Amino acid sequence: xxxxxxxxxxxxxxxxxxxxxxxxxxxxxxxxxxxxxxxxxxxxxxxxxxxxxxxxxxxxxxxxxxxxxxxxxxxxxxxxxxxxxxxxxxxxxxxxxxxxxxxxxxxxxxxxxxxxxxxxxxxxxxxxxxxxxxxxxxxxxxxxxxxxxxxxxxxxxxxxxxxxxxxxxxxxxxxxxxxxxxxxxxxxxxxxxxxxxxxxxxxxxxxxxxxxxxxxxxxxxxxxxxxxxxxxxxxxxxxxxxxxxxxxxxxxxxxxxxxxxxxxxxxxxxxxxxxxxxxxxxxxxxxxxxxxxxxxxxxxxxxxxxxxxxxxxxxxxxxxxxxxxxxxxxxxxxxxxxxxxxxxxxxxxxxxxxxxxxxxxxxxxxxxxxxxxxxxxx
Amino acid sequence: xxxxxxxxxxxxxxxxxxxxxxxxxxxxxxxxxxxxxxxxxxxxxxxxxxxxxxxxxxxxxxxxxxxxxxxxxxxxxxxxxxxxxxxxxxxxxxxxxxxxxxxxxxxxxxxxxxxxxxxxxxxxxxxxxxxxxxxxxxxxxxxxxxxxxxxxxxxxxxxxxxxxxxxxxxxxxxxxxxxxxxxxxxxxxxxxxxxxxxxxxxxxxxxxxxxxxxxxxxxxxxxxxxxxxxxxxxxxx
Amino acid sequence: xxxxxxxxxxxxxxxxxxxxxxxxxxxxxxxxxxxxxxxxxxxxxxxxxxxxxxxxxxxxxxxxxxxxxxxxxxxxxxxxxxxxxxxxxxxxxxxxxxxxxxxxxxxxxxxxxxxxxxxxxxxxxxxxxxxxxxxxxxxxxxxxxxxxxxxxxxxxxxxxxxxxxxxxxxxxxxxxxxxxxxxxxxxxxxxxxxxxxxxxxxxxxxxxxxxxxxxxxxxxxxxxxxxxxxxxxxxxxxxxxxxxxxxxxxxx
Numbered sequence: 001x002x003x004x005x006x007x008x009x010x011x012x013x014x015x016x017x018x019x020x021x022x023x024x025x026x027x028x029x030x031x032x033x034x035x036x037x038x039x040x041x042x043x044x045x046x047x048x049x050x051x052x053x054x055x056x057x058x059x060x061x062x063x064x065x066x067x068x069x070x071x072x073x074x075x076x077x078x079x080x081x082x083x084x085x086x087x088x089x090x091x092x093x094x095x096x097x098x099x100x101x102x103x104x105x106x107x108x109x110x111x112x113x114x115x116x117x118x119x120x121x122x123x124x125x126x127x128x129x130x131x132x133x134x135x136x137x138x139x140x141x142x143x144x145x146x147x148x149x150x151x152x153x154x155x156x157x158x159x160x161x162x163x164x165x166x167x168x169x170x171x172x173x174x175x176x177x178x179x180x181x182x183x184x185x186x187x188x189x190x191x192x193x194x195x196x197x198x199x200x201x202x203x204x205x206x207x208x209x210x211x212x213x214x215x216x217x218x219x220x221x222x223x224x225x226x227x228x229x230x231x232x233x234x235x236x237x238x239x240x241x242x243x244x245x246x247x248x249x250x251x252x253x254x255x256x257x258x259x260x261x262x263x264x265x266x267x268x269x270x271x272x273x274x275x276x277x278x279x280x281x282x283x284x285x286x287x288x289x290x291x292x293x294x295x296x297x298x299x300x301x302x303x304x305x306x307x308x309x310x311x312x313x314x315x316x317x318x319x320x321x322x323x324x325x326x327x328x329x330x331x332x333x334x335x336x337x338x339x340x341x342x343x344x345x346x347x348x349x350x351x352x353x354x355x356x357x358x359x360x361x362x363x364x365x366x367x368x369x370x371x372x373x374x375x376x377x378x
Numbered sequence: 379x380x381x382x383x384x385x386x387x388x389x390x391x392x393x394x395x396x397x398x399x400x401x402x403x404x405x406x407x408x409x410x411x412x413x414x415x416x417x418x419x420x421x422x423x424x425x426x427x428x429x430x431x432x433x434x435x436x437x438x439x440x441x442x443x444x445x446x447x448x449x450x451x452x453x454x455x456x457x458x459x460x461x462x463x464x465x466x467x468x469x470x471x472x473x474x475x476x477x478x479x480x481x482x483x484x485x486x487x488x489x490x491x492x493x494x495x496x497x498x499x500x501x502x503x504x505x506x507x508x509x510x511x512x513x514x515x516x517x518x519x520x521x522x523x524x525x526x527x528x529x530x531x532x533x534x535x536x537x538x539x540x541x542x543x544x545x546x547x548x549x550x551x552x553x554x555x556x557x558x559x560x561x562x563x564x565x566x567x568x569x570x571x572x573x574x575x576x577x578x579x580x581x582x583x584x585x586x587x588x589x590x591x592x593x594x595x596x597x598x599x600x601x602x603x604x605x606x607x608x609x610x611x612x613x614x615x
Numbered sequence: 616x617x618x619x620x621x622x623x624x625x626x627x628x629x630x631x632x633x634x635x636x637x638x639x640x641x642x643x644x645x646x647x648x649x650x651x652x653x654x655x656x657x658x659x660x661x662x663x664x665x666x667x668x669x670x671x672x673x674x675x676x677x678x679x680x681x682x683x684x685x686x687x688x689x690x691x692x693x694x695x696x697x698x699x700x701x702x703x704x705x706x707x708x709x710x711x712x713x714x715x716x717x718x719x720x721x722x723x724x725x726x727x728x729x730x731x732x733x734x735x736x737x738x739x740x741x742x743x744x745x746x747x748x749x750x751x752x753x754x755x756x757x758x759x760x761x762x763x764x765x766x767x768x769x770x771x772x773x774x775x776x777x778x779x780x781x782x783x784x785x786x787x788x789x790x791x792x793x794x795x796x797x798x799x800x801x802x803x804x805x806x807x808x809x810x811x812x813x814x815x816x817x818x819x820x821x822x823x824x825x826x827x828x829x830x831x832x833x834x835x836x837x838x839x840x841x842x843x844x845x846x847x848x849x850x851x852x853x854x855x856x857x858x859x860x861x862x863x864x865x866x867x
Contacts, residue, residue: 051748076750086745090763090838130841148749158748354794385713455678456822458782464799468619468812474803505782543685555803564693568790571697580694589685 001027002048002156002190003040007057009043009213014119017043018213020057025205027062028186032203034193036236040213041192045158048190049075061156076104079149079157079187082228083164085141087133093119093144094129100152118147123177146178150185163198175201196237200225208233213360222248246325250362254320254327256341256350264290265305272298279336282311287347289317289340317342320349324361331357401579408563412586414547415559418480418552419545419594423538425481433489434496435522444497447452459483459548463555469608480552487548488541492534499533500526535602539595548592550583560586617811619816628813636793638817645794645821648712648787649780652719656776659720660728661769666734667728668765669757677732678700688783692718696790708762708793715787722783723776730772734765764841774826781822795821 002025009018018040025031025196033041046052047059050071059066066074087096091288095102097115102108119129133141142162149157163171163178179202182189193199200221208216208224210232217229225245228234234241261283262271271293274280278295291311298310315334318326318341331339331354338351437447438524466472466479503526511525517550553561563583570576622628623638630637636644660680667673692715699714738761746760762769790797798814801807839845 031743049748051744072750072752074750078750080745080748082741082745084739084741085750086739086740086741086743086766088746088760088840089739092840092842103750111812132838132845134840135845171746310818342697388756452826453823456778456826457819458778458785458822460782460796460799461818464803464811465815465819466806474808474811546686547685547689550689551786554689554786554800559685561689564687564690565789567697568693575697575701577697578692580690580697584687584694585692587690588685591685 001025001062002031002057002188003045004044004059005046005058005060007054007059008049009040009052010055017215018047018054021213021215023215023218024209025188025190027188027205030182030189030191030202031205031211031354032191032193032199033207034196034199034203034236035209035216036211037194038211039209041194041209042160043213044209045160045190045192047076048075048156048158049080051075064307075297076100076152077154077156079154081142081145081157081162083147083161085133085145086146087141087148088111089133091132092129093124093131093133093136096133096144097147098150099148104152104164115147115151118150119144119180121150122147137170138166139174142166142174143177145253146181156188157189159189161193162191171198178202200247208236223373243328244326244330244360248322248362251320251322251323251324251327251360254341254349254352255356256352257338259338259340259348259351260304261287261289262293264308268306271306277336277338279338281336281340281348282306282350283348289342289346289348291315292335294335298324315340317346318352319344324364327352328354328357328361347362348356389427394408397578397582401582404579408560408582408586411558411560411562412590414477415546415561415587416590416594418477418484418557418559419542420490420551422545423542424485425485426492427534427538429489430487430492430496435500436561437493437497438500447493447497451494454490459487460551460554462486463557469548471592475556477557480549480557483561484545484548488545491541491544492537495537496530496534499537500529502533503529514546528605531605532602535598535605538598542589542594542598546587546594550587560590619812622809622813623816629733633731639795641795641797642817642821645781645784645818646797648716648719648784648792648794649825652716652784653723653773653776655716655719656723656819657727657773660724661731664731665735665757665762668732669753669761671736674732679727680728682862683721684725688718689786689789691721692787693790701839711790711792711855712788714794715784715790719730719780719783719787722779724773726772726779727769727819728772728776730768731765734772735761737768763838766837767833767842770829774829774833777825777829777848778822781818783826785818 004021007018008016011014021040021044023031036040043145045054047054048061048066049067053067054079061078070321087093088099091099093121094112096114097118098106101111106114115177116126116129118181119126124140124143124147126142128136133144136144142165145162149159154370161175166174171310175198192200193197194201203221205218206224207218210216216236217224217233219227222245224233224237225241227250228237228241229280230378259281260274260276261281262274264282264284271280271282273297275295275298279292280298282290282293284290290308292315293306293311297312312335315336316326316330318330318339320341320343326339327339328340329339333354334340334351338353339357340351341349343349415585433447437443460482463479464474466483467474467476471477472478498553500522507525507529508521511521516524548561550561550564553559553565560583563579566582567576567578567583570579628638631640663673663676667677695714695718696711699717700710703710703713733839735757740766742760743756746756751759784792784794785796785799788794788800795814795818798817802809802814803813834842834844
């Protein structure tokens with residue numbers, strides 16, 4: 001566990017970057033520091049590994065005051081990932097990952113074999129081992145950055161906007177893999193971002209900081225969306241919070257209805273017979289939904305059978321054990337007005353109407369207080 | 379630095395006449411040498427610029443041309459100036475004392491330095507600006523004249539400053555093979571010192587060379603400012 | 616030119632004779648004066664450049680050293696010769712050698728100092744930050760990270776120092792120093808243009824060879840990750856794609 005005890009950072013000019021911060025980052029969890037620029041989130045993070053020295057207050061890691069150990073030794077025991085990877089351009093990917101073990105005196109061969117292991121663990125092919133950082137894409141560089149931070153197997157990791165400099169698609173991949181990795185490793189992580197959506201997606205706990213380095217609120221993502229403490233946090237968390245909060249509300253038992261389907265390759269005549277409200281759901285041989293076929297589509301199709309190019313692909317899919325947000329979105333986006341629900345393997349279970357989805361949301365709102373917290377692990 | 383050097387004749391002040399005395403006694407020659415020195419420094423830069431612009435443009439547009447330009451200019455830049463001054467007559471068929479040797483040799487250095495700078499400057503025009511100009515319908519030649527070249531001016535003038543300051547020092551060396559310019563003050567001082575140190579011409583030469591270099595540098599800075607009004611407004615914001 | 620070739624290929628010129636050293640001896644002298652000056656300058660300027668670049672303190676020293684470049688080298692050479700040589704009642708070349716070496720060292724310092732300092736200062740702040748964050752000490756950051764990344768600039772500073780020194784050592788023959796410059800000035804005095812041109816060719820060749828050797832050292836010593844020479848084949852194509860992707864992903 002990392003504990004900030006009334007930590008203040010005041011710069012010589014008089015600027016206060018962090019003001020009496022009290023915060024705990026629990027063991028094995030991801031604690032996200034989020035806030036607008038100038039809120040002192042990066043300064044707070046850098047005070048953990050003494051890249052910045054606090055003016056007053058203490059930072060404790062597992063009860064030990066960080067000020068007591070020499071900075072370099074302290075840092076070798078803490079993983080550190082930054083926005084622009086900061087990979088050493090003159091060293092190969094493998095040697096970059098092995099940096100900290102080598103600093104700690106591990107022999108080269110062991111350090112390299114460990115680095116090789118980590119390379120695969122962060123989802124990179126071993127063929128990249130001998131490349132130099134300049135030969136990698138931005139996303140690959142960030143993966144190497146994460147592998148490098150993990151190399152000495154530190155219990156604590158500090159991550160400063162590690163996914164901010166990559167494009168949205170790659171960012172989402174990296175975030176998902178990061179969550180998967182954390183599930184295996186259970187590190188104590190402090191994560192800085194300016195992106196509230198990233199905070200909500202990744203954080204077990206979120207600390208919102210305001211300009212001037214004061215803590216505004218610490219809460220689980222669901223709680224933050226449901227109960228922002230003041231206007232600043234509410235504005236920072238942003239619009240659509242009611243809708244986004246549904247993302248943390250799991251659905252236990254779904255009252256979905258049976259949906260008539262037609263398989264790809266079946267005769268159009270069969271499809272026409274099964275139209276319901278002008279639409280029929282098309283599935284593949286394994287019962288996985290492929291799209292909706294409309295009455296017009298069935299009439300105007302060039303072939304005699306159901307083909308993919310005649311389908312409307314507008315609807316999103318909800319999974320059985322997904323969130324209310326997913327369910328509502330599936331119902332609202334479906335051209336037929338019926339949201340498609342699948343099981344974990346993507347096979348069709350049935351459909352649900354927008355009104356049923358809304359009824360589920362209403363039932364949740366009337367549930368006893370504390371319910372938002374149940375979605376915390378989502 | 380100038381002030382420090384100015385003190386030296388005071389130490390050796392016993393040898394009459396002093397710096398100013400020497401200057402007034404040799405005013406006509408010294409001004410003549412200064413004039414020549416300025417010409418021999420500036421003319422190669424002008425010739426070099428005219429040659430470098432098309433070369434640099436070519437190198438910025440053709441993939442093969444850039445590495446070729448870099449290696450050839452690197453090679454030319456390696457040759458010591460005195461060697462080039464001395465070798466010129468057998469290449470050009472001129473006399474050893476002909477100032478043309480100096481002008482041609484220094485033009486070669488200027489091209490070696492500047493062609494690469496022009497290529498880099500034209501290549502450094504931001505991609506979005508270049509694309510926008512093309513999208514608005516500039517022909518390649520119009521784009522060069524109206525967009526790329528003006529934006530490359532600060533880079534090119536930085537190269538010109540290096541070239542002109544280097545030239546002032548290199549021109550002086552030609553005095554050792556007899557070309558008349560400010561370097562004559564050094565060679566004269568050297569000969570007059572054979573019996574005992576005699577500083578005035580040497581110090582006068584150093585001062586005039588430094589002043590000439592600073593003045594030429596300043597002229598380029600002013601031209602750069604005049605050609606790039608948008609950078610001035612940025613600085614004042 | 617053909618006269619110069621005759622002079623260069625005449626075996627007589629390649630042998631030491633009474634009072635006149637042959638080409639190999641003068642080449643050796645020239646090389647010795649030049650390398651000694653560059654070595655002394657490097658011993659002074661390289662550590663100083665590393666220190667200034669690493670700490671960010673003392674940059675006025677670099678600015679001052681760069682300002683020295685505006686001084687005319689011939690003027691400096693003759694001034695120092697006139698000032699220093701009367702105080703040296705040494706034997707042989709010493710009255711010429713000492714002032715010349717001082718000027719050559721002064722000339723070689725600015726490029727080595729400036730480039731070393733700039734090379735260290737230009738290291739990507741993110742790389743420095745990550746290195747400190749991983750637990751490197753100041754010394755480790757300097758020698759394991761900043762120096763290897765600064766190496767191309769350091770070596771190109773050394774290359775331009777060598778070129779300037781070799782060129783100026785030629786001019787130093789004017790005040791009486793040995794070396795290849797002797798052929799240029801002695802040839803001029805004797806109206807022996809073959810000897811002059813031959814000397815010019817020799818000194819140009821010397822400069823080219825030295826620069827080539829250092830270019831080779833640079834190629835060998837600098838990490839491909841810094842120089843961008845990743846070798847040929849698919850890796851390089853990959854690099855270009857990666858680079859494009861990297862650029863595209865950085866927000867404007």
